[in-house]
Amino acid sequence: MGGKVDYSVVDGPGPFSFRISGSNYHSIGTLLPRPNCKPTFAQLYIYDTEDEEKNRISTVQGRSGRFVIDEAVVLGIKQMLDSINPYVKSFRYGRDFLSNNGVVDLRIRILQHRSKDARQYNLPTTSEVDALMVGDGSEDVEQRDIVVCTNDGHLQRISECHPSYMALQYPLLFPYGEDKGKTLIRSGSAFQQFVVDAYAAIEEQRLLWVRRNQNNLRTDLLRGLQDAIASGDHNAAVVGRRMLLPSTFTGGPRYMAQSCQDAMAICQWYGPPDLFITFTCNSKWEEVTSALKLIPGQRVEDRPDIVARVFNIKKKQLINDLREKKVFGRVIADIHVVEFQKRGLPHAHILITLAKEDKIVTQEDVDAFISAEIPDKDTNPEAYEIVLRSMIHGPCSDKNPNSPCMVKDVCTKNYLKSYKSFTTIDENGFPVYRQRKDGRKPIVRGRKISN
Structure with missing residues (x-):
């Protein structure tokens, strides 16, 4: 795999995330390593197979040796692929041919076209995916066929349209060499890389x-x-x-320019938006957790497809509620954009423009729709649980100076905030929400909190 992997997202604790930058491509080398070089990748199927397990382990461990790999597991995987994977069988045939015939110019040709219907779930056979060729490379081959030479010192790029593009890169995800993997959603972080x-x-x-x-x-x-x-x-x-x-x-x-101009045109015609709503994805939504239970052992970060689909359904429902149910009043225009956080969870920024008769003008209008206070546990228990679980900041300041929000010993989110008996509008037109001293002090993360 020739893309540039960006490791800056996973430089600390948290779920796995795979990100690349620039052009991505797959390359394949020669059948045998260059002199004084250790075998890597497909060369391990042909060169020095007596110590293949140790060679594979040393290739993964590198010089540091920080990974502990069970040789018995490596042996089991090797034996499995030897018996069922047509590409592995192709390289094994090449190994036997080299050792038995002493051929110098041997080439393995991995075919672009298949004899069976690619739309059917047929497992390919060895004769369908490759052909052994002896010669100097002057044989007639298709443009997109992959021809692996004995040792010419060059890497060749594999076309993204080649049916073997994924099967060669991910033999454990496509153990039978098939075009459609049956174990993808069970492969954890490897599934993220594949996506x-x-x-x-x-x-x-x-x-x-x-x-x-x-x-x-x-x-x-x-x-x-x-x-x-x-x-x-x-x-x-x-x-x-x-x-x-x-x-x-x-x-x-x-x-991007067209989308920006469309948004500006809507604002010019209907006026500036009245509400800026951020809709975030919650990985503990019941729809997500119930879907993950269908396959034991799966985590949220293993199934970005489920997370994205559930988020999209809920986002559509929210926008429908704003338009049809008129939660904040009659909506005359709305714009939204979806972004993905570093860890892969999506969130949407929604701009709402209300009709003239439903504009939020006074402090009382703001308090009617927006609350920055802890809800009452008795009258609104569901909101109370959601706020305590998902919307409490900190601890930071002197109680946790290493918090991500702390810059030069100051909280960038301006916490702790002072009590406010009523909502006010600052000199820049932004509201300072009401936060009354009501005596409620629930315990969150081992400490008492208040408005």
């Missing part, structure tokens, strides 16, 4: 299509002085041909 890898392959094909269809995207209308100035090219000598991304490419500069 990122698969998305990168899809994105690579989208970018390739854009690159090959520049003439069909009317780029001659986009490639002008305004684009040059926007990108910072003030010198006419450096303005040349570029691959331009259309506004339909999600995440591209024109997509």
Whole structure:
């Protein structure tokens, strides 16, 4: 795997998260290692197989040796793949052919096309995925076929469209060499890597299509002085041909600019928004936890697909409640954007514009919709439990100077806050919410708290 893995997200405690930056690709080397080099990756199937288990363990451990690996487990996995994986069998055939015939120029050709229908769940056989070739490489091969040489000292890139693209990279997720893995959702952190890898392959094909269809995207209308100035090219000598991304490419500069202009146009027509609502994902939602129980041992970070789907359903329901049930009044415009936190949980920022008769104008209007106080346990027990579980800040300040919110011994969230008998509006137009001294002091994280 040739992408640049970003480890900055997982530099501390917390759930696993896999992130890459830049272009991602898969490469495959030669059948035999270079002189004075240890075998790695597919070479372990062919070179020095008498000590294959030890070679595999030393490759994973590296020089530090900080990982403790059970050799019996490695042996069991090797025997399993030897018996069921067609790609492993291909490399084993190459090993036997080299040792029995003394052939120097041996090549394993991993085929692009299959004889069976790829839409059916057929397990490939060895004859369908590869072919052994003896010669100097002048044989007729398909453009996307993978030809692994004995030892030419080069890496070759595997096409994202090749049916063996994932099976070669993740033999434990595709143990039968199939195109559709049956153990993906049970593979824990490896599933996260696979999802990122698969998305990168899809994105690579989208970018390739854009690159090959520049003439069909009317780029001659986009490639002008305004684009040059926007990108910072003030010198006419450096303005040349570029691959331009259309506004339909999600995440591209024109997509972001178009979305921003659409939002500004809505604000210009309907007026500035009245409410800024942040809707966060809760990994302890019943819909998420019940789905995880269907497969024992799974954790929230193992199933980003479930988390994203449940969040999207609840986000749609929230927006529907705001529009149809008129929780805050009649909604005349709404805009929202979904972001993902570093650990993978999504959250949405929602802007709501209310009708003129439902505008929030006075302090009483603010208090009618927004509360910064601990709810009453007797009259609103559900809100009381939610606030104590999910919405209490700290501890910080002198009680916990190492809290993430502390910068130069000061809380960046401005806690602790003083009591307020009523809501006020500061000089910048932002409300300072009512926080009365009502005597409630529940215990959260081993300490008493109050408004």
